[in-house]
Amino acid sequence: MKTKRCFDKFNNEIFVGDFVDVQTDLIPRKVYKKEDGELYFNPYEKEEKI
Numbered sequence: 310m311k312t313k314r315c316f317d318k319f320n321n322e323i324f325v326g327d328f329v330d331v332q333t334d335l336i337p338r339k340v341y342k343k344e345d346g347e348l349y350f351n352p353y354e355k356e357e358k359i
Contacts, residue, residue: 315348315359323348323359 315323323329328337331352338350340359348359 313347329359 317323317329323340325340325342325348327340329340329350330337334352338352340348340350342348349356350359351357
């Protein structure tokens with residue numbers, strides 16, 4: 310299964326284990342990969358695909 314490459318608004322690639330934040334959520338959230346090969350994180354305590 311091929312993983313899609315994800316980038317932030319500054320064109321920096323996002324990898325598994327990186328910490329990302331959302332403007333209104335002050336806590337950085339760790340990026341993880343699920344069995345579907347997609348990257349996810351949990352802003353606002355809700356799982357979201359990156």
